[in-house]
Amino acid sequence: MALLERTGLGRWREWLACGTGSGRVLDLGCGTGRNLPLFPHGARAVGIDPCRETLGKARRRAPGVPLVCARAEELPFRDGAFETVVSGLVLCSVADPPRSLAEVRRVLRPGGRLRMLEHVRASGRVSAWLQDRVQPAWTWATGGCHPNRDTEAAVAAAGFTIDPSTRRARGDMRRLEAHMPMAREDTRPDP
Secondary structure, eight states: OOHIIIIIIHHHHHHHHHTSSSSSEETTOOOOOGGGGGOOTTEEEEEEEEHHHHHHHHHHHOOTEEEEEOOOOOOOOOOOOOEEEEEEEEEOOOOOOHHHHHHHHHHEEOOOOOHHHHHHOOSSHHHHHHHHHHHHHHHHHTTSSSTTOHHHHHHTTTOEEETTTTEEEEEEEEEEEOOSSSSSSSOOOOO
């Protein structure tokens, strides 16, 4: 990661964290806590990750930040608890992306923002074919990363609106901000 941070990922990570503004921020899949020290003054961050070992490393990077051991598919927070959720290289590794994105929607307040830095499925046929071929071994070797997920499409399918002015692409890497609708949709069946 250190090499990637120096060759451009660090600037994108700063964009990811520094643009959150004030309010409650959830660092989804905070890992070793690289984002946590970057949040602006006034942001009340909470980190979440399913691995206790990496949370221990995150604790050393950001001693005052609350850290929670949980999965993205089952966020232990009330509805509308956060103004912003950041996801840095996370949705490639969750077991169930649609369920994870539904949980992100649930814990975001109406009008809330999802700021993402993710690698995505390649747009070229040959590159996408290669991603598909290496995926099983890659997933095994990296602890769950799926290099061939179409994360942008999953975000749109989950009901978020991607702000095109924030979207940047470099190869198979994307950074973007997506917004929740201002009002929650009532999904209860009619009586």
